[in-house]
Amino acid sequence: MSLAEPAPLAVTTSAPPRLNALQRFAAGFKGSLPAYLLLLPSLIFLAAFTYGAVGRVVVDALYQRATPRAPSRFVGLDNLAAVIADPAFTGAVVNNLIYAVGTVVPSIALAFLFALALSRTNAVTSALRAALFLPVLIPMVAASALFLFIFLPNVGLLDHYIGRLLPVLPNWLGDPDIALAAIMVITIWKNAGYYMLFFLAGLQAVPEDAMEASYLDGAGPWQRLRYIILPELKPTFLFVTVIAGLNAVTQVDHVFVMTKGGPSNATNLVLFYIYQQAVEHYDVGKASAATLLSLGVLMGLTALSFRTLANREGGP
């Protein structure tokens, strides 16, 4: 403890270098104290609900209870093995991959198209932007309530208007082959307008003189897109892909409301599986193991944009 009291050491002119370093550290800490106090409230909550949560996931994944009331005992990697061997989990992973590709690609393509068409600002484009952005603001649950009727067999909006064109009326949410696609439509409808904003911001940053030069050289719209706009927007595409990828894992409220993972697990996604294990089966061990696996994948995904993210937020 005496090392923490630098006062008596300060008088000795030839203190050993190790103590000097300690002294400097103490002085540095003292000078940093106001900053630490300001950061403390944030760090407490981050420690409890972010870093601590990750720690608890790792620990919980190693323990298992025989019954909800039994004491938990250490089982090592058994939970992970059980989750990986669970066909419901692997099914959810496959569904989630299909869902991710099937929502990320079309919503980004649409968002980019919207942004290209609406990049100039006038009353008409502002109104169109607002129309495309409206779904972003409403809760996924509200979107689900509306689409529940849109997809309703026979009397629903979709069957009422385009059902006549089909030989057989599909049961949009009841058919295992179609339900996941129906769920994807809602996600695309809800998110395309959000991603559009990032492309609009990106298009603002395309250098004016490069565009002017291309007009002088007689480049057509496709050539301008291919050789000027797309290369310029590469970071935007990466950033939006990461956000859309995260959303494909985390934004699954409509599964809860519309299908509950059914029919026959066709729309079961990873987060819904985790919820089922934790809340319906009281199996925290398995839920934590599944969380751990998903965290690993998501961290990998965000690591892709780590540099972009750090720069976006102003660097350390």
Add this chain to the structure above:
Amino acid sequence: MNPFKQLFKDAPLATRNEITPKLGFALVVLLALVWLIPFLWMVVATLRPASDGINAMAELMPSLKPTLDNIRDAWDIGDFPRYFLNTTIICTGILLVQFATVTLAGFAFARLSFAGKTLIFYLFLLQLMLVPVLLIVPNLTLVVKLGLYDTLTGVMMPFFASAFGTFLMRQAFEAIPTELEDAALIDGAGVLARIRHIYVPLSLPSFSAFAIVSVTSHWNDFLWPLMVINSPDKRPLTIGLSVFTQTAEGTQAWGTIAAGTLIVIAPLLVTFLIFQKRFISSFVTSGIK
């Protein structure tokens, strides 16, 4: 043809005769109309009397005898005032605590130099990468341990610290000239007094941008409150609406469902239509929340 020309009158001369951009624009107009159909149906179905029958339910043409019966029914079945109150408490509570935490932390990053700054910056950045939604299971066990299960405080707590807000405030504070602060320093004002009287009043636009993103995302949050809340009288709007939808779906009361949805989303939509520009610029800064 003329209104179309009008729209492209500010396009560069060289591109004015190109067809592709105009086709693209027409396609986007069409898609925007498609995008609005669910909202259009919601309004039309809300105002449609039940006497029109189930087969007319999908008609997008408004009924000739509009009625407010559906709104009244929805209001009677669902406990919407209570849901609104709970959601408002949750959003306000989160936002007020966030204002405190992000202002203090943002100031530390913007104006103070301290040991381990880089490390702590990356610790904050980590929150942006570890999506909180995925941590529902461990956070639920913590909330239960803290005795906050089935309380609104339990719903709010995981969001009290915000890396996004911290970085946003840091950016705002860095833009404020230090000369302003020097005068206050000479007068002997402490850190908190300087934040309170110089930094906060000059950063109100950033606070409002943060408030918009924070309130919208927590207003719409569903899964986390679903885990934490058990009592019907503590349900926020999203859970209230999902329970309401399930009840009304059983009786095929689609007009009532449309009305309930309208009641739930109307406040945010109206606010958006009034403050459109501000909303859009706030969301551009958000990215990962």
